[in-house]
Amino acid sequence: MENGRKAFEELVRGHEFAKQLRQIINIDENNNDNNNNDDDDESVTVFAQYLLTKVLNSFTNTLFLFNKYPSYQSHHIQLMDSSSITPSQSQLSPNTSTIKDRRGCHKRSRTAETTEEVSETPTIDNHQWRKYGQKPILNAKYSRNYYRCSHKLDQGCKATKQVQRVQEKPPLYKTIYCGHHTCKDQLNHEIILDNTSPSDSSIFLISFDNTKQDCPFLSSSFPSSSMIKRDECNREEFIPMSSFDDYLISPQPTLDASQMHVTQSSTLELDQSLDVMDGVLYGSLDHSDDLFQFQPYVG
DNA sequence: GTCATTTGACCACA
DNA sequence: TGTGGTCAAATGAC
Numbered sequence: 001m002e003n004g005r006k007a008f009e010e011l012v013r014g015h016e017f018a019k020q021l022r023q024i025i026n027i028d029e030n031n032n033d034n035n036n037n038d039d040d041d042e043s044v045t046v047f048a049q050y051l052l053t054k055v056l057n058s059f060t061n062t063l064f065l066f067n068k069y070p071s072y073q074s075h076h077i078q079l080m081d082s083s084s085i086t087p088s089q090s091q092l093s094p095n096t097s098t099i100k101d102r103r104g105c106h107k108r109s110r111t112a113e114t115t116e117e118v119s120e121t122p123t124i125d126n127h128q129w130r131k132y133g134q135k136p137i138l139n140a141k142y143s144r145n146y147y148r149c150s151h152k153l154d155q156g157c158k159a160t161k162q163v164q165r166v167q168e169k170p171p172l173y174k175t176i177y178c179g180h181h182t183c184k185d186q187l188n189h190e191i192i193l194d195n196t197s198p199s200d201s202s203i204f205l206i207s208f209d210n211t212k213q214d215c216p217f218l219s220s221s222f223p224s225s226s227m228i229k230r231d232e233c234n235r236e237e238f239i240p241m242s243s244f245d246d247y248l249i250s251p252q253p254t255l256d257a258s259q260m261h262v263t264q265s266s267t268l269e270l271d272q273s274l275d276v277m278d279g280v281l282y283g284s285l286d287h288s289d290d291l292f293q294f295q296p297y298v299g
Numbered sequence: 300g301t302c303a304t305t306t307g308a309c310c311a312c313a
Numbered sequence: 314t315g316t317g318g319t320c321a322a323a324t325g326a327c
Contacts, residue, residue, distance in 0.1 A: 132319070133318070133320080134304095134305075135316090135317060137316085138316065144318095
C-alpha cells in the first residue's frame, strides 16, 4: 500500500512535469511563429505536442484509475484465484442429450486461470478472437461481449475472453481472459516511428510486421481488414459499428496500430487523413509499398 | 459460397 | 428461480 502511494505521487509529479514541458513547447511554438521558421521546425513541434498530449493522457488516465479503482494501484492486472471455480462441462456426458439440447451446457466452465484487465480501450493482444455471444448484465449499463479464440475449431484452443464497457467517460473497458492459448497464432505488431528521414524530417514512417490484424474491435466488429477497400476508408471506417457500440477507439485519433486497418499482406490499405482535435496533430497517412507515411499538416 | 456476427435459446450454478 | 456462459441457427458482408 505504501508503494502504491509512492507510485501515485510519482504519477502526479510526472503529470506536472509533462504540463510544464507543454508550456515550454507552446512558448517555443509562439517564438517560431514570430520568427517565421520553416515547415520542418513547425512539424517537429506539432509532433512533439502530439507526443506530449499522449503522455499527458496516459498520466491522466492512470491517475483516474488510481482514484476510481484503488485495487489497480499496484497493477491493473489481477490474477484471480481459479481454485474456487467449478469444474468444466467436461464432466457432462455427451450422451445425456442431443446436440441441440446441449446448448448452453458449458456455463461457467472456467477451469483455467483468469486474468482481468481494465483499460481505456479494449485490450489489444496477439491473438485472433471470434465473438460468440453478447449478454446484458444485471445492473450494468453495457452488455458483455464474449469471445473465443479463432483457432478453437482447428487447433482446439480453449482460450476465451469477455469484454465489457464499465464506464462511459472516460471510457473504460474490462477484459477478462479465461484459459491459456494453445494455438500457434502469435501475432507481432511492430510500429516503427522514424522521424529521422534524411529527405524530409517531417515524415514519419510506420511499418507493420503483422500477418493478421488483431484488436477486439478490429478482429470482431470488423470482419477482416483485408476486405476494406481503399475507397471505403472514409473517416467512418475508424468508428466502431453502431451494432458494436460497446467498443470505441480513443477519443483522440492516434498513430496507434489498433486504429489502422492492416491487410493480410502486412500493409495498410488507407489513405486516411487525420485531424487530431484539441490542437495536437493534423496530417495525412499515405500508403506506399510496405511503409506508411504520416505527413502532418502544417499551418 | 464462405466466413463472421447477431441473437434467441438452452442450461448450470448460486 | 434468476443470472450468466455458451451454442447454433439466422443473418449479413464480401
